[in-house]
Amino acid sequence: MGKILPDSAHSHAPGGPPGPLMSAHSDAPERTWRSAVRLEKHLWPAIIAALLSAVAFLWASPFLWTLVASFRPEGAGSADMASLLPDLHPTLENFRNALESGSFGLYYVNTIIVVAGVLAVQCVTVSLAGYAFARLRFRGRDVLFYAFLLQLMLVPPALIVPNLRTVVDLGLYDTLPGVMAPYFASAFGTFLMRQTFLALPRDFEEAAAIDGAPWWAIIWYVLLPMAKPGLVAFAIVSITAHWNEFLWPLMVISDPANHTLTIGLAAFTRGAEGGKEWGVLAAGTLLVMAPLAVAFIAFQRRFVDSFVFSGVKG
Amino acid sequence: MSVVSTTSVDGIDPDRAIAVRRRRPRLLPYALLAPSLLFLALFTYLPVVRVAVEALYDKPHGTGAAISYVGLGNYAKVLADPAFQKAALNNLIYAVGVLVPTLVLALAFALAVQRSTRFAGVLRTVFFLPSLVPLVAAASLFFFIFLPGIGLLDYYLAKLGLHGPNWLGDSDIALWSVIGLTVWKNAGYYMLFYIAGLQNVPRDTVEAAMIDGANAWQRLRFVILPALAPTTAFVTVIALIQLLTSVDHVIVLTRGGPSNATNLLLYYIFQSAHENFEYGKAAAATLISVAILLAISFGSLRVMERGARGHG
Numbered sequence: 093m094g095k096i097l098p099d100s101a102h103s104h105a106p107g108g109p110p111g112p113l114m115s116a117h118s119d120a121p122e123r124t125w126r127s128a129v130r131l132e133k134h135l136w137p138a139i140i141a142a143l144l145s146a147v148a149f150l151w152a153s154p155f156l157w158t159l160v161a162s163f164r165p166e167g168a169g170s171a172d173m174a175s176l177l178p179d180l181h182p183t184l185e186n187f188r189n190a191l192e193s194g195s196f197g198l199y200y201v202n203t204i205i206v207v208a209g210v211l212a213v214q215c216v217t218v219s220l221a222g223y224a225f226a227r228l229r230f231r232g233r234d235v236l237f238y239a240f241l242l243q244l245m246l247v248p249p250a251l252i253v254p255n256l257r258t259v260v261d262l263g264l265y266d267t268l269p270g271v272m273a274p275y276f277a278s279a280f281g282t283f284l285m286r287q288t289f290l291a292l293p294r295d296f297e298e299a300a301a302i303d304g305a306p307w308w309a310i311i312w313y314v315l316l317p318m319a320k321p322g323l324v325a326f327a328i329v330s331i332t333a334h335w336n337e338f339l340w341p342l343m344v345i346s347d348p349a350n351h352t353l354t355i356g357l358a359a360f361t362r363g364a365e366g367g368k369e370w371g372v373l374a375a376g377t378l379l380v381m382a383p384l385a386v387a388f389i390a391f392q393r394r395f396v397d398s399f400v401f402s403g404v405k406g
Numbered sequence: 407m408s409v410v411s412t413t414s415v416d417g418i419d420p421d422r423a424i425a426v427r428r429r430r431p432r433l434l435p436y437a438l439l440a441p442s443l444l445f446l447a448l449f450t451y452l453p454v455v456r457v458a459v460e461a462l463y464d465k466p467h468g469t470g471a472a473i474s475y476v477g478l479g480n481y482a483k484v485l486a487d488p489a490f491q492k493a494a495l496n497n498l499i500y501a502v503g504v505l506v507p508t509l510v511l512a513l514a515f516a517l518a519v520q521r522s523t524r525f526a527g528v529l530r531t532v533f534f535l536p537s538l539v540p541l542v543a544a545a546s547l548f549f550f551i552f553l554p555g556i557g558l559l560d561y562y563l564a565k566l567g568l569h570g571p572n573w574l575g576d577s578d579i580a581l582w583s584v585i586g587l588t589v590w591k592n593a594g595y596y597m598l599f600y601i602a603g604l605q606n607v608p609r610d611t612v613e614a615a616m617i618d619g620a621n622a623w624q625r626l627r628f629v630i631l632p633a634l635a636p637t638t639a640f641v642t643v644i645a646l647i648q649l650l651t652s653v654d655h656v657i658v659l660t661r662g663g664p665s666n667a668t669n670l671l672l673y674y675i676f677q678s679a680h681e682n683f684e685y686g687k688a689a690a691a692t693l694i695s696v697a698i699l700l701a702i703s704f705g706s707l708r709v710m711e712r713g714a715r716g717h718g
Contacts, residue, residue: 174561
């Protein structure tokens with residue numbers, strides 16, 4: 093089984109000859125033709141696979157270095173710090189140092205508060221707006237829809253200067269809600285939920301409406317349970333975006349007690365420059381990257397689908 | 407589409423339909439949109455108005471300083487500022503320098519990993535992973551990779567007997583180092599769109615080209631690439647918007663230096679407002695970048711429409 097599977101997958105490869113053509117090939121009598129086909133079938137894929145492996149290794153090398161260096165003992169000396177070969181005596185020392193010197197625990201809590209707060213409010217705003225655009229007819233619907241889509245072009249990072257003034261005016265400077273506020277409305281989320289609702293059959297909500305269910309009950313009990321895949325896709329994109337965000341929190345937050353992971357890591361990187369504690373820097377970077385990377389590897393299919401949808405927004 | 411044609415709206419009893427409609431107050435749609443519109447107004451529409459008005463005034467930093475109307479003075483100041491000119495030019499080089507290799511790699515990766523083998527699955531993960539990590543974390547990693555002498559790059563170049571330049575310290579090289587980081591970070595993200603786009607390339611056409619004797623390169627050049635034109639147009643637009651609005655790596659790695667060699671538009675704005683407290687200049691530069699973003703988006707709508715028509 094293990095041997096058959098790769099071969100059969102190979103002959104159905106998109107670039108390769110499809111079924112009907114294969115029989116035409118095997119009808120050809122000359123040996124040279126056959127061996128040429130065999131060459132093309134085996135040599136080229138081997139060369140391409142080797143080339144791809146090399147590129148993939150190059151692509152993964154920053155991560156490989158992070159993994160190796162973060163478990164390397166401090167005494168290893170900085171001359172060979174760049175080596176990608178794992179050390180024989182791995183240690184957790186670097187992680188302990190990173191957690192202690194960087195107060196990463198606090199940064200985790202702040203980041204989770206921001207990510208969860210943004211997502212919770214977004215789920216409400218995008219579900220309501222998505223429902224209105226998908227199911228209700230009203231004057232100005234098209235104009236309002238385009239007004240929403242404007243946020244896809246005028247992305248929040250472009251407006252950091254005036255938005256910071258607004259956050260100060262609202263008394264939210266140096267608070268986590270100040271970091272979250274510009275993201276409470278999401279054009280992408282509204283668009284995604286509208287598409288999700290549009291794809292659902294109307295029968296259930298009409299039945300519910302005839303039974304006298306109010307609009308909020310229809311959304312909550314009828315539509316949202318069926319729209320879960322859309323919400324999950326939106327959640328993945330939203331969580332990733334706000335876990336990784338840096339510039340806006342950097343502008344809003346000044347008190348170290350309110351720092352998020354990315355701000356902490358940036359300060360940490362600047363600190364490492366002087367101290368030459370590369371193992372600790374690698375450990376700190378790993379601490380910031382690990383949650384999303386692990387989630388991605390565990391739920392690859394869902395992540396990929398969500399991000400492809402995130403592109404369809406335009 | 408099938409959903410629309412099979413809905414029971416037309417088949418429903420008229421009395422019932424009226425009953426259903428009557429249950430929905432006329433203001434309900436606006437009430438449902440209100441929470442979103444409130445935040446869009448606060449953080450997307452009004453900021454543009456605010457920044458347009460405030461760019462007309464000069465407000466020196468510090469309390470008690472007098473605010474004076476300067477008309478287009480801030481725009482004149484920004485446009486005449488060598489740092490702004492450098493940032494604008496850098497951003498152009500950066501955008502083109504990232505976009506071209508990213509698109510080529512994204513398509514190459516997509517072609518390589520579209521099979522459903524385990525090897526292709528591993529490659530897909532490896533290529534996509536950089537786009538999942540924070541730009542700040544990527545910058546932290548490349549901070550060590552680019553480190554003179556003992557960094558990852560120089561360490562392995564030395565094993566090959568090569569001597570690298572000062573990747574971030576040399577003003578002729580630094581922008582290209584930042585470009586390299588960004589290509590590594592973004593290529594896997596755009597790969598996803600090409601994987602999705604490749605699934606829409608008509609199989610028949612590719613097979614017909616093969617029967618006509620087209621080799622792999624000809625099939626790519628004359629069949630697959632034209633079919634992927636809408637994907638390429640779309641990826642170009644989202645990439646350009648992203649390349650104008652993310653500077654996390656510049657903040658961590660170079661702070662726009664050495665001597666403005668890696669200064670980009672958004673970094674210039676950030677620096678004017680956050681470090682130099684020149685609010686009028688920051689406002690004017692923000693409005694210039696908003697204009698560029700809108701020009702890209704509306705310009706691309708035309709291009710994509712034409713592309714869609716050409717393929718429709």
